[in-house]
Amino acid sequence: MKLELVKKRSGYALDTFVDSWVIGARKFFPLLGAWALTLLLPVILMVVGTIAGLGIDTMQGFKHGGVFTLIGLLVPGIMIGWMWPGWMYFCLKLARDIPVKWTDLFRPLPEAVSGLIALSITSVLIGLGMILVVPGVLLYLKWQLVPFYIVDRKYGPIKAMKQSWEDTDRLFVTLGLMDLLFAGVFSLIAATVFGPVALAMAFSMASALVYHRWLTDEEHPDMPRLEDEEHESLVQ
Numbered sequence: 001m002k003l004e005l006v007k008k009r010s011g012y013a014l015d016t017f018v019d020s021w022v023i024g025a026r027k028f029f030p031l032l033g034a035w036a037l038t039l040l041l042p043v044i045l046m047v048v049g050t051i052a053g054l055g056i057d058t059m060q061g062f063k064h065g066g067v068f069t070l071i072g073l074l075v076p077g078i079m080i081g082w083m084w085p086g087w088m089y090f091c092l093k094l095a096r097d098i099p100v101k102w103t104d105l106f107r108p109l110p111e112a113v114s115g116l117i118a119l120s121i122t123s124v125l126i127g128l129g130m131i132l133v134v135p136g137v138l139l140y141l142k143w144q145l146v147p148f149y150i151v152d153r154k155y156g157p158i159k160a161m162k163q164s165w166e167d168t169d170r171l172f173v174t175l176g177l178m179d180l181l182f183a184g185v186f187s188l189i190a191a192t193v194f195g196p197v198a199l200a201m202a203f204s205m206a207s208a209l210v211y212h213r214w215l216t217d218e219e220h221p222d223m224p225r226l227e228d229e230e231h232e233s234l235v236q
Helices: 002-026 028-059 067-095 109-129 134-142 146-152 157-167 172-189 195-216 227-235
Strands: none
Touching: 002 028, 002 172, 002 195, 028 067, 028 195, 067 109, 067 146, 067 195, 109 134, 109 146, 109 157, 134 172, 146 157, 146 195, 172 195
């Protein structure tokens, strides 16, 4: 019984992994444009702003940076968190086969603020967990779906984090298998020029597909509640 359950869950993970690349290939240019606006542009601004700020601070006698250097770092960093919900909403609409438009990237103020707060909290905690590796990986898996609760259900940051934590209990192994596939691909294409970009887009699409298919699509087989698993819990 357990072996059959493992096979079914592995099938869901593999199907989602493949579909994320297929959708990414078909919607490559919209995804690339959205990724460039929500992540690449802020990163470029961060590099330019930090260098410019460091130059200004140096002229004012601060050898290791000062207020302007900090501004050059923080403003684009806030921009990344602000645009993060829009990027995820864009991917979710593609996962649901709904036409997208560029205005989708600019979410209402409550969603943008919630996304910024949630990304800040989870990034810090996951980063601290990565010191020991395993805790960081586990935290990432538990909070991988946070942005979708913000843009789809309009949850606040804490409620979205809590809901993602609870819902991933039911699909933790399958989600881990899918992420492991992406980790393997990353190790193969990390040194290429466009590989990491394609991987980032495919991974975001995969997370959107997980939320859509495994948690909200009533017509899709309900992976977290397979009959074998329910029967097994009743036996126990």
